Amino acid sequence: MGLWRKELLRRAYNNGDDSRVDRLSRTLLNHPKHAPFARDVLIRSMWRRRRWEDVVDLCRRWPESDVHALAGRAGQHLERRHPPKKTYPSERPPEGLGHVDWNATDLHRMWHQVEQKLWFRHPWGWCHWDMPAGWSLDSTHPALIELAADVLLRPWVKEVMAPLTTGREKGSRLGLAWSCGVDSTAAMLLLNDETVLAYHERDVQSMLDHRNAKHLIKKVQSLGRDVLVVRSDHELIRTNHGKMIGFSTDYASGVHLILLADWLDLAGIAFGVPIDNTWLHKGRTFRDFSQSAHWIAWQARFHEAGLDLVLPINHISEAGALRIVQASALASxxxxxxxxxxxxxxxxxxxxxxxxxPMGRPYDVSSHEISTFLSQRPLRTAQHALWALKHLGLEDLVPDLQPLLKEDLGWWESAFEPGLELIPNPWRAEVESRTRELLEVKGVESPLVKVNLFAD
Ligand SMILES: [Zn+2]
Known part of the structure; x- marks a missing residue:
């Protein structure tokens, strides 16, 4: 089989049929004998299509390739095409604030409000939030400010883990860190309709396009729900550590709600984290999430600030979340x-x-990102990707994964009952009844507890 596919690949390349090269080479990329040939042909094919980024990426992935030297020449083409990479200078505070030195042991003095802008001095510069009218730093409990610093700086500043100031009284409402994607929208659909929806809008130029999110926000508003949008550039903090723009920690995606918790009278903050990141470790190995160090520590940390940490879809996979959204008025x-x-x-x-x-929308498996991720082992978000491959009938793209794809993966759409116990009351009852209406619910008999993909 391998030899025949290799011959077909050679012909496709010689005939200039690059889309066929994409398809055939992918079926050989993990072949024990023919993988080197498939890699070289794929890189050459990218080269003649002038897809310089792809050439550089592929050569970086396969430094042993015979055509690896093409990376340097592709890089020169890229430099001519693109201006030098953007760097993000540390933001300066507004006029009048004066000079503030970073001080890890005096965190309260690192926060400043100027009109409705909230500023935070971090070790590498400043970041800001555009807070809603009526909010004020002075009427925000110190524990919330300390917890905000914790989720923003924990990977680099150990002082932010000090005990929080005690005494914040728990409010009465729940806020959802809503990203407008499928997972957090599924969370919204399971929570009661009083939940505060708060969208963090990245306030810095980047690849990220907010238009899909804004479309959904408008739609949800037209259905009578309020949506709070808070603009901030705090995702730049981790670029000081060689990382892409993004959240410093898992819960930095809800830092706007932490800061607003007194103003909104919050008793808890919800995050749309699915099974892939809770009961599965890295989306591929089952773990008892209820006993995990992550859950125990972060739940206690939020409690210190008078907040419940609520994971309303911890018992639902990405596939289950898709089903919930598809069954709603927001499906399209x-x-x-x-x-x-x-x-x-x-x-x-x-x-x-x-x-x-899986929602029946267009996708192109020959795109660089999709084909790259499909050829990586361990497969990214493995259990869900296997389900998607099977659902879409794409098993022949990953011949080495056939044994995993033979099984019935329909269970991946069902909910995992033990996860419901992690959702505190008063929110659990609504989540549970809506879950049971929409999905099959399985207990410890679920195949989930046996998931152990790509074990080392
Ligand atoms: Zn896309």
Whole structure:
């Protein structure tokens, strides 16, 4: 089989049929004998299509390739095409604030409010939030400010882990850190309709396109729900550590709600984290999440600030979340693609493959991102990706995974009953009844507890 596919690949390349090269080479990329040939042909094919980024990426992945030297020449083409990479200078505070030295032991003095802008001095510069009218730093409990610093700086500043100031009284409402993607929208659909929806808008130029999110926000508002939008550039903090723009920690995605918790009278903050990141470790190995150090420590940390940490879809997979969204009035308005134009997905990113594909929307498996991720082992978000491959009938793209794809993966859409116990009351009852209406619910007999993919 391998030899025959190799011959077909050679012919496709010689005939200039690059889309066939994409398809055939992928089936050989993990072949014990023919993988080197498939890699070289794929790189050459990218080269003649002038897809310089792809050439550089592939050569970086396979430094042993015979055509690896093409990377340098592709890089020169890229430099001519793109201006030098953008760097993000540390933001300066507004006029009048004066000079503030970073001091890890006096965190309260690192926060400043100037009109409705909240400023935070971190070790590498400043970041800001545009807070809603009426909010004030002075009427925010110190524990909330300390918890905010913790989720923003924990990986680098150990002082932020000090005990929080005691005495914040728990409020009465629940806030959801709503990203407008499938997972957090599924969380919204399971929680009661009083939940405060708060969207963090990245206030800095980047690849991320907010138009799909804004489309959904408008739709939800037209259905009578309020949506709070808070703009901030705090995702730049980790770029000081060689990382892409993004959240410093898992819960930094809800830092706007932590800061607003007194103003909104919050008793808890919810995050749309699915089974893939709770009961599965890295989306591929089962663990007892209720006993995990992560859950125990972070739940206690939020409690210190008078807040429940609520994971309303911890018992639901990404596939279950898709089903919940599809059964709702928002089915055609939710789109997790962050490169879409407000009308649909880009069709070329990993989210378009594993989230939009199973919703019947277009995707292109020959795109660089999708084909790269499909050829990586361990497979990214493995259990869900296997389900998506099977659901989309793409088993022949990953011949080495046939044994895993033979099994019935329908269970992946069901909910995992033990997860319901992690959701505190008064919110659990609503989540549980809506879950049971929408999905099959399985207990410890679920195949989930046996998941152990790509074990080392
Ligand atoms: Zn996309």
């Amino acid at each position: 308005d939710v789109n997790s693609c962050m490169r879409g134009d407000g009308l649909g997905g880009c069709g070329r990113c990993w989210k378009c493959f594993h989230k939009n594909g």
